[in-house]
Amino acid sequence: MPELPEVESIRCQLEPLITGKTILNGHSFPSKKFQQAKLASGFHVQTVNRRGKYLLVNLEKESNGKIKLKELIIHLGMTGSVSIVKEQPDDSYIRAQWQLDNGQILLFRDIRRFGRIAVVNPGDYKSLPTLNNMGPEPFDPRLTAASFYQSLSFSKSHLKTKLLSQKIIAGLGNIYVDESLWRSRINPIARRIGKERSETLLISIREVLSEAINNGGTTLRDYRTPDGLTGKNQHNLNCYGRAGKACKNCSSILKSRIIGQRSTTWCPQCQIS
Secondary structure, eight states: OOOHHHHHHHHHHHHHHHTTOBEEEEEEOSSTTTGGGGGGTTOEEEEEEEETTEEEEEEEEEETTEEEEEEEEEEOTTTEEEEEESSOOOOTTEEEEEEETTSOEEEEEESSOOOEEEEESTTOOTTOHHHHTOOOOTTOTTOOHHHHHHHHHSOOSOHHHHHHTSSSSSSOOHHHHHHHHHHHTOOTTOOOOOHHHHHHHHHHHHHHHHHHHHTTOOOSSSOOOTTSOOOSGGGGOSSTTOTTSBOTTTOOBOEEEEETTEEEEEOTTTOOO
16 A cells, blocks of 8 residues: 555655646546546646645635635555556546546546545544544654654554554655654554654654655556656565565564554564563
8 A cells, every 4th residue: 555655756756747727527436436537627736735645635625706626535445556647547547537627637546446526615624533533643843752752652552553544643654654653663553652763753653754765666466656756765665574584684584474464564672672
């Protein structure tokens, strides 16, 4: 599933391509998850933002002398991607499309149909519970070491499960949780960590995400940027997906187990507690 670095890489490419354009019409695959695509018809694209793993396209149009604002929400799910094309492709995996006033088409492609399209009033995310209850962005200066520690202390769940919930910190998925815990040398099954280790973990999360964004995200299978290119961060992974291989810190063999129904890789020597 595309995580924060992948969605941010998509946002950075997509924004200059569609900002200032008008959506002439929208169409979708016949599913409730995608049918709201048509509700963006007639709107002018103001900006393209991101919240966690969601793309937020800010829309505006004048109606009866009044300015109407909406947000087009695109969640990529596990296999979703967006692209800009000049001609409609013959592709059965296109789930939504928007004709732009410059003759180009914005496409949403999703093989497994775990993605989601919604058009809502700005900031009204009640129909999208994960987005509505999302925690702070990792780089938000209001997310301090102290507030991060307090959030981690509220639940007795495994640390990996807490970080994946999106309620404590936004945008993390399986890849970057494993990478951040490995870098900070914290066991993913730990339930409580102290203030110093919480601060170390927050620093690691920010470092891991920054590096991944600089590398254009991680492509393991489906992820592509709007120009069709893959990310490069898969060559920079130290832990995720490396079970059975030597730890780059201590040369111990990395282990794998299921935590909260998610495959998890960690070092039994470096990440003892």
